[in-house]
Amino acid sequence: MLEKTNINQLIPMTMMKRSTLLLIVALLIGLSGLHAQNATPKNMFEVGVHGGHFFLSGDIAYQPGYGAGLHVRKSLDYVFSLRGDAFYGLASGTEGAPETNNYREFETTYMAGTVYGVISANSLRFNQSVRKLNLYAMIGLGASYFKADRAANVNSRQLTEGSYELAPHLAGGVGVAFRVSPRINIGVEHQIFTAFGSQADLLDGYNMQGNERSLFRDIGQFSNLVININIGNASKYSEPLYWVNPLENVMKDLSELKESQSMAIEDSDGDGVIDAIDQEPNTIPDVPVDTKGRTLDSDRDGVPDYKDREPYFPPRPGERVDDEGVVVNPVSPQGGGVSEDRVREIIAEELQNYQLRDDQSGGASGGGGAGAPMAEWFLPMIHFGTDSHAIKYSDYGTLASIARMMKGNPSLRLVVTGFADASAPESYNDELSYKRAKSVVDHLVNNHGVGRGRLVLQWKGEAELLVPNASSYMNRRTEFRVAQPGDVEMDPPSGGSNSEDGY
Numbered sequence: 261m262l263e264k265t266n267i268n269q270l271i272p273m274t275m276m277k278r279s280t281l282l283l284i285v286a287l288l289i290g291l292s293g294l295h296a297q298n299a300t301p302k303n304m305f306e307v308g309v310h311g312g313h314f315f316l317s318g319d320i321a322y323q324p325g326y327g328a329g330l331h332v333r334k335s336l337d338y339v340f341s342l343r344g345d346a347f348y349g350l351a352s353g354t355e356g357a358p359e360t361n362n363y364r365e366f367e368t369t370y371m372a373g374t375v376y377g378v379i380s381a382n383s384l385r386f387n388q389s390v391r392k393l394n395l396y397a398m399i400g401l402g403a404s405y406f407k408a409d410r411a412a413n414v415n416s417r418q419l420t421e422g423s424y425e426l427a428p429h430l431a432g433g434v435g436v437a438f439r440v441s442p443r444i445n446i447g448v449e450h451q452i453f454t455a456f457g458s459q460a461d462l463l464d465g466y467n468m469q470g471n472e473r474s475l476f477r478d479i480g481q482f483s484n485l486v487i488n489i490n491i492g493n494a495s496k497y498s499e500p501l502y503w504v505n506p507l508e509n510v511m512k513d514l515s516e517l518k519e520s521q522s523m524a525i526e527d528s529d530g531d532g533v534i535d536a537i538d539q540e541p542n543t544i545p546d547v548p549v550d551t552k553g554r555t556l557d558s559d560r561d562g563v564p565d566y567k568d569r570e571p572y573f574p575p576r577p578g579e580r581v582d583d584e585g586v587v588v589n590p591v592s593p594q595g596g597g598v599s600e601d602r603v604r605e606i607i608a609e610e611l612q613n614y615q616l617r618d619d620q621s622g623g624a625s626g627g628g629g630a631g632a633p634m635a636e637w638f639l640p641m642i643h644f645g646t647d648s649h650a651i652k653y654s655d656y657g658t659l660a661s662i663a664r665m666m667k668g669n670p671s672l673r674l675v676v677t678g679f680a681d682a683s684a685p686e687s688y689n690d691e692l693s694y695k696r697a698k699s700v701v702d703h704l705v706n707n708h709g710v711g712r713g714r715l716v717l718q719w720k721g722e723a724e725l726l727v728p729n730a731s732s733y734m735n736r737r738t739e740f741r742v743a744q745p746g747d748v749e750m751d752p753p754s755g756g757s758n759s760e761d762g763y
Contacts, residue, residue, distance in 0.1 A: 303501050304492030306333040310449070312484025314349035318464040319478070320364055325351040327370075327482050333378065335501035343376040343398065345431075345451075349482065353464060366410040366465040367419060370480055372453055374402030374431045380502035391503050394437040394445070404429045404455050404480070410465030422465060427455040437488065442499055445488045453480035529553075548653055561585055565653070569707050572657040639674075639740035642700055643733060647684070649695035651703055659700065662740065663708035673743035675716045676700050682722040682730035690721040690753040700738045716743050718750045 307330075314327030327349030335341045349370045356363040376398040382391060404427050409419040431454070437447030454460075455477060461467040463478035490499055498504060526535045529543045531553055538553030547566045548556045555564040559574035561581045568585030575581055578591045639662070642655050651659070666672055678697030680689035697717050704710040726734045 301498055301501075302496065303335050303498045303504075304490040306488050306500050307331070307491055308333065308447075308486045308488040310347075310482075310484040310486045312482060314351055314370070314480065314482045316351045316353065316368060316370075316464050317479045317481060318353075318461070319466045320353040320355045320366055320464050322351060322353040325349060327484065329482070329484070331486075333488075333500070338501045338504065338506040339380055341378045341380070341500070341502060343378050343400075345372070345374045345376065345400075345402070347372045347374070347451075347482065349480070351464075351480070364411055364466060365419065366408050368406055368408045368463055368465070370404065370406040370453075370463070372402055372404045372429065372431070372480075374400045374429075374453075376400035376431065376433070378502075391505075392439050394439070394447075394502055395435075396437070396502070397432075397434045399430075399432045402429055402431055402453075403427070404453060404463075406463060408462060408465030425459045425462070427457045427459045429453045429455045435486070437486075439503060442494065443490050445490075445503075447486045447488065449482075449484050449486055451482045451484070453482075455480075559585070565656075569709065570660055572660060639742075641740075642696075642738045644696055644736045644738075646731075646736070647692070649692060649699045651699055659703055660708065663704055663710055666704075666710055666714065667708075673714045673716060673747075675718055675741050675743045675747050677718040677720060677739045677741075679720055679724065679735060679737050679739070680722050681732060681735035682725060686721060687753070690719065693721045694719040694750075694752050696736075696738050716747050716749050718747075719753070721753075 310327075310329035310331070312327060314325045315322040316325075327347060329345055329347040331343050331345040333341055333343040347370075350367070351370060352365075352367045354363075354365045377400060378396050378398040381395040381397065382393065405424060406427075407422045407424045409421045411419060431451060433449055433451035435447050435449035437445045439445045455463060460477035463480060527533065527538070528535055528541050529538070530545060531538070531543045531547070531549045533549060533551065533553035535541050540549070540553050540555060543549055543553060543555060544566075547564070550556055555566070556571075557564050557568070558571050559568070561568070561575050563571075563581060563583065563585035565571040567583070570585050570587075573587075575587050576591060578589075579587045580589050582588050640658050642651065642658065644650070645652070662674075666674065676697045678693035678695070678700075680693040680696070682689065684692070694717075697719050701712070701715045701717050704715060705712050722730075722735075726732070726737070729735075
């Protein structure tokens with residue numbers, strides 16, 4: 261490189277300070293405009309670092325130069341964004357041979373601040389939630405601050421140092437970026453700077469081509485590689501919106517709405533209460549629950565109804581129940597003594613025991629005898645749904661009362677007789693009446709511990725209808741009566757089931 265002659269002493273320091281201040285103010289205004297943007301949804305800032313080849317297209321053939329830059333970018337929406345750039349570069353060029361009269365040479369120091377408007381061309385594609393590739397174009401305004409050192413005259417091989425000049429410029433560029441991660445992307449760009457004013461054709465120090473003034477101003481060009489980093493809290497801010505599908509949030513909301521609607525009517529445990537209001541979403545199958553999906557405990561003794569042998573008899577204060585809901589430490593009512601209800605129970609139990617003893621002492625006489633009054637006791641009926649032998653929960657209390665009465669009369673035997681209405685073939689009704697009686701017998705044995713030998717199972721099908729209407733609810737029943745010496749258990753109907761599963 262040729263030796264330079266310093267003529268900076270000829271440039272007033274005040275002019276240099278003023279030009280530098282104007283350049284800084286222009287850059288700060290651009291950056292403050294970026295920071296003021298409030299995009300929705302909130303997204304990160306992008307900070308980029310550039311490096312590459314800088315050269316001047318002007319009156320002199322250029323030689324390879326270099327440049328470096330820094331930018332800050334912020335999305336306005338999914339397509340448009342603003343970007344503030346700062347740039348520094350060195351460019352040079354020569355023309356002709358030093359031995360000739362037409363030799364020319366320059367070396368330019370160039371600084372620029374620019375505010376760009378950027379358009380992302382691929383933001384209108386909706387096939388991916390996050391883009392892998394981003395194509396963009398940009399145009400902006402800024403200021404150039406430069407000085408061109410050049411050969412003093414055609415016969416000189418020395419460069420004369422020029423003075424710094426400030427000029428407005430129009431800038432543009434195109435680029436492509438590749439997403440490496442949610443935080444980092446890399447790209448390739450090309451930018452151009454076109455200055456205006458009286459100094460627009462003096463970026464290379466010359467405004468003459470041969471002996472004539474050049475027709476075009478000098479243009480700065482910067483081909484570079486850029487590394488971009490997204491700055492912001494990932495839990496609060498999304499990636500810059502030019503990487504994001506504009507419909508991503510809409511599709512996400514629709515998906516969540518569809519999922520919530522599906523969940524709103526789902527009943528995971530099949531207890532008849534939807535999950536949205538089910539307070540026990542994992543109830544055991546076929547267990548009775550309340551309207552909020554909670555396992556029923558009718559007597560509130562801590563043992564759910566499906567395990568409770570006495571589900572409708574709450575313990576008195578101070579009483580405890582075992583794992584089957586049976587009181588293990590019966591106590592008198594609070595305050596001592598015996599309640600009137602308990603007195604009535606004791607009297608009823610003694611009368612029943614007396615009748616049993618009287619029946620046993622007179623049984624040898626045959627027929628009714630003293631046993632006749634016991635046989636005529638009134639005992640309740642259990643009714644069933646159409647074509648069903650399942651015991652209703654509303655009848656659990658009735659069966660518990662019968663079991664308690666039998667426990668109070670250890671010698672008592674009952675005949676359990678099943679019936680059906682006349683709305684089906686006779687053979688089917690025989691089988692159904694047998695199943696109804698067997699369901700009741702199994703319930704008393706399994707839930708209340710009544711000995712199986714104290715229950716005599718009989719069935720009568722559609723015989724002995726209580727109501728002439730063949731399909732009446734009253735005809736679908738099981739009856740109880742005190743067993744007589746001659747009562748025996750009936751075999752299942754021919755062709756019927758004799759399994760031990762309760763049916």
